[in-house]
Amino acid sequence: MRNVVLYELMSLDGVAEEPGESGWFTDADERLMDNLDRVIASQDTVLLGRRTYEKWAPHWPSSTMQPFADFINDTPKFLFSAAAPALPWSATTHVPGPAAPYVAGLKRATGGDIGIHGSLTLARSLLRERLVDELRLVVAPTLAGRGARLFEEPGDMQRFELVDSDRSGGCLLLHYRRR
Template sequence: MRNVVAYLLVSLDGVAEAPDQFVLDFDEVMYANLGRVIETQDAVLLGRRSYDEWAPFWPTSSHEPFASFINAVDKYVVTSTPLEHDWASTTVVDGSVEDFVRDLKQQPGGDIGVHGSLALTSSLLAAQLVDRLRLVVAPVSVGEGRRFWDGPGDARRWELERVVGTPTGSLLADYRAEPSS
């Protein structure tokens, strides 16, 4: 079975909204970590807001390794309205997101990534469909903003698989969801 892997940039106080405002020093260890995360993924789930922000930007971007990855990977966009921007390898999720993700997890392939997309990440966590968290914790407190774990919780334990500090003071933490009891 495939894993759903949520990759998020967060502040020390858990804010994940607008990480470009507080993750200012993306160092070589963080780039290597991003490469490690995306090399196992062959599908990405995106919320509508992330899609609308990313579709005009990434096709002409040279920010590697993510640009080549996100432009080529199969993208599944959760939305109830037609998309305004064309982007290669994009499919709109029709119907229940939870059912779609459960079905996608059963199909052959690599990991299924969730990048950004806070509302989608939160709903997948609440439905216990996220198998792994890949967090980049920036050494700053933001004070306010949306957190990736807003709303109803996923009441289960997470096992720490890996933790690495970076030269710029960020913490890279990988967690695996423990089976629900």
Template sequence: MREVVLYHLMSLDGVAYEEPGDWLADEGDHLIDCLGQVIATQDDVLLGRGTYDYWVGHWPVSDFEPFATFINSVRKHVVTSSELTSTWTNTVVAHAPAVDYVTDLKQRPGGDIGVHGSLHLARSLMGAGLIDRMRLVVAPAVVGQGRRVFEAEDVVRSWTLSGVEQGRSGTLFLDYVRR
């Protein structure tokens, strides 16, 4: 069965890195290498509607590699209840409820299924027990304000740390698998 892999950048206090800011330390090649490892195994990506609408205006013209080439060519499954107003190569609209859609997608042949951004969708899949692995990049900063990757109402799950690296600025690259 395919794995659903949540990849997220966050602060020590769990604030999601959604917009460029000064609190994510520059880890240079280490950050790029980590991202490259994560996306190398993915051939489908799940996006919420808000992330899709934001990314469709950015990534098709971006030169930030390796993510630009990856996200522009990978199958993108957009969980939404309405029709998309902008088109992007290899985009599929997931009209079924997210849990049903992802449960079915996991049964199909293929590589990992990535969840990048899309906090609401990520939390919904986490609550349903559909996230199999978390690849978290934790910046050495306490931000205080902002949307969080995990919220108080998220279902408690047990995870096993399967890998950890530390960047030169203190950023942690954590790999967790679901127990």
């Protein structure tokens, strides 16, 4: 059984919406990229929601930010959206139907980890369905105040165990696994 791994940058108050655009994500050093490299090294599939896809599809194909640019451009991606994407992006499969049963099927197939990067609506829906096995959170030392939060919807309690923690500047690098 494959693991679904959610990688998310977030503020102390849980905002995970576009950290580069609003300026709340600060105070990281080279260990942040080392951590990202470890996370993506085990992933051979990526799940994306429509909004993240629309922001990333025009950006990443020409980006030189490594190791993520090569990873996200070359890795098979599944876009969960009712509408087909306006902009094509290599190695992308559009899935117009519900995400949960499709992801459950991906988990049963052979392969490496399945990553979710960004894609808050998709991440929340898969957390609600208990399809996320690991949380890889990067918590910045800021209170963003406004913005979409990863854990904003009430739901049933879920338990995770801390696997590892580290620092990158003032950011915490947290790795949790579902109990």
